[in-house]
Amino acid sequence: MKQPNQILTRRRFLAGTSTAGAVAYLAANARGADSTPPSTRSPRSATPPGSTRSSQIPSWPIHDEADASAAADVVRSGKWGRLAGRKTLEFEESLRVKAGAGYCLATSTGTTALLTSLGVLGVGPGDEVILPTYTWVACFNVITVNYALPVFVEPDIETFQIDATKIDSAITAATKVILPVHLGGSPADIDAVMAISRRRGIPVLEDACQSPLAEWKGRVVGNFGIAGCISFQASKNLTAGEGGAIITNDEEFYIKCFNYHNQGNVRAGARQVAPLGRGANFRMTELQAGLLLSQLRRFEEQQAARGQNAAYLSSLLSQIPGIAPARIRKECTRHAWHLYMFHYDQSQFAGLTRAKFMRALSADGVDAGPGYAQLNKTPHVRAIASNPHYLRIYGKSGMAAWEERNQTPITDRLCSEGVWLGQRTLLGGRSEMERIAEAIRKIRSRASEIAKV
Numbered sequence: 001m002k003q004p005n006q007i008l009t010r011r012r013f014l015a016g017t018s019t020a021g022a023v024a025y026l027a028a029n030a031r032g033a034d035s036t037p038p039s040t041r042s043p044r045s046a047t048p049p050g051s052t053r054s055s056q057i058p059s060w061p062i063h064d065e066a067d068a069s070a071a072a073d074v075v076r077s078g079k080w081g082r083l084a085g086r087k088t089l090e091f092e093e094s095l096r097v098k099a100g101a102g103y104c105l106a107t108s109t110g111t112t113a114l115l116t117s118l119g120v121l122g123v124g125p126g127d128e129v130i131l132p133t134y135t136w137v138a139c140f141n142v143i144t145v146n147y148a149l150p151v152f153v154e155p156d157i158e159t160f161q162i163d164a165t166k167i168d169s170a171i172t173a174a175t176k177v178i179l180p181v182h183l184g185g186s187p188a189d190i191d192a193v194m195a196i197s198r199r200r201g202i203p204v205l206e207d208a209c210q211s212p213l214a215e216w217k218g219r220v221v222g223n224f225g226i227a228g229c230i231s232f233q234a235s236k237n238l239t240a241g242e243g244g245a246i247i248t249n250d251e252e253f254y255i256k257c258f259n260y261h262n263q264g265n266v267r268a269g270a271r272q273v274a275p276l277g278r279g280a281n282f283r284m285t286e287l288q289a290g291l292l293l294s295q296l297r298r299f300e301e302q303q304a305a306r307g308q309n310a311a312y313l314s315s316l317l318s319q320i321p322g323i324a325p326a327r328i329r330k331e332c333t334r335h336a337w338h339l340y341m342f343h344y345d346q347s348q349f350a351g352l353t354r355a356k357f358m359r360a361l362s363a364d365g366v367d368a369g370p371g372y373a374q375l376n377k378t379p380h381v382r383a384i385a386s387n388p389h390y391l392r393i394y395g396k397s398g399m400a401a402w403e404e405r406n407q408t409p410i411t412d413r414l415c416s417e418g419v420w421l422g423q424r425t426l427l428g429g430r431s432e433m434e435r436i437a438e439a440i441r442k443i444r445s446r447a448s449e450i451a452k453v
């Protein structure tokens with residue numbers, strides 16, 4: 001499966017992870033990670049000099065001549081838009097069947113899948129939408145482009161997923177949608193979220209952008225709420241550079257989504273529903289669909305490899321004091337392994353800070369990221385408190401209260417101790433998992449020395 005030119009040598013790998021390269025790598029492989037550049041100082045390696053060896057971690061995306069032909073076929077067909085060709089329809093049908101869903105709509109990105117869904121749910125100014133604090137900024141953006149109020153809920157420290165026990169108290173009369181995120185490939189506690197949804201009568205839109213075909217009690221995520229959104233952006237396990245999809249079991253919702261993503265225009269020959277008066281062009285291109293169909297050929301095999309390697313890595317890392325892999329709920333019957341997330345406890349590493357730990361990992365050729373920064377405390381997010389439209393809609397006191405509510409000690413802790421490995425690392429084979437565990441063990445044994453650098 002791996003092409004020789006897709007296996008990175010250790011030297012190229014390290015070059016790609018230093019300074020600017022690390023930022024680019026994180027952007028492409030662990031997008032959403034705090035892109036703090038590693039120090040420009042030469043990091044101290046825990047591996048003795050001269051012990052360089054080849055990394056078996058493939059570059060991403062993996063592609064071959066069949067992918068190139070798939071793209072070329074679309075080019076030659078001259079049918080590049082979904083309204084002209086059949087590739088998007090074909091991809092939607094493949095994904096629908098794999099997800100066990102009634103309907104599937106492909107979109108230009110995961111963000112536009114979310115925007116379409118929230119648009120159809122009628123989210124607008126004055127509404128509140130509940131989302132986790134520990135997530136990618138897209139979740140916030142799709143709420144605020146609609147001038148709705150994002151209401152943050154803290155994660156559960158062990159699983160990194162939204163803490164469903166905190167959702168109830170975040171609900172108000174203005175809550176329009178609950179937007180849980182299945183983070184990193186692992187399902188959030190969707191039973192608990194759906195129980196709240198039923199009791200309070202509030203729809204759930206599942207953000208499964210990082211968790212394609214992950215399962216909760218044997219059912220693919222995205223099938224629990226009104227719909228689920230998936231991303232095929234460049235770092236994702238299934239990718240066409242950009243792309244997205246909505247899966248749903250509600251025919252009317254699907255038809256409305258089709259119309260919304262098609263500038264409000266109805267699909268010829270399809271059942272009609274009341275017009276929404278809103279919409280945009282969020283259509284997938286045939287080129288994206290052609291590539292996705294081609295990438296789908298190796299998806300199952302790659303997912304199986306990621307799963308096996310992740311389980312092996314967890315068995316190794318769990319033996320190292322101070323390293324705790326994210327807890328996976330027992331109801332998770334299939335993890336999509338977009339991210340391998342773990343906790344780093346510096347008190348077990350002689351006080352070695354996470355930043356220094358990560359630099360040492362990088363020096364040993366282990367490409368890790370620090371995970372999300374405190375989203376709710378970024379200037380981008382806080383700016384809505386002084387946005388004139390927000391002030392007009394929610395009032396000065398409303399926005400001040402919103403700022404007050406954004407005290408998130410669990411998120412702060414998770415953002416300071418989380419460490420991520422990207423999905424392509426999990427395609428590296430058992431020896432790579434051993435190398436990662438060995439690097440961490442060595443860093444721990446020399447932690448006080450490394451801390452002084």
Ligand SMILES: Cc1ncc(COP(=O)(O)O)c(C=O)c1O
Pocket residue numbers: 031032109110111112135136138139181207209210230231232233242243244
């Ligand atoms: C949790 C989450 N939601 C939404 C998105 C948005 O998807 P896209 O980048 O395809 O627009 C992403 C992707 O990066 C994501 O990780």
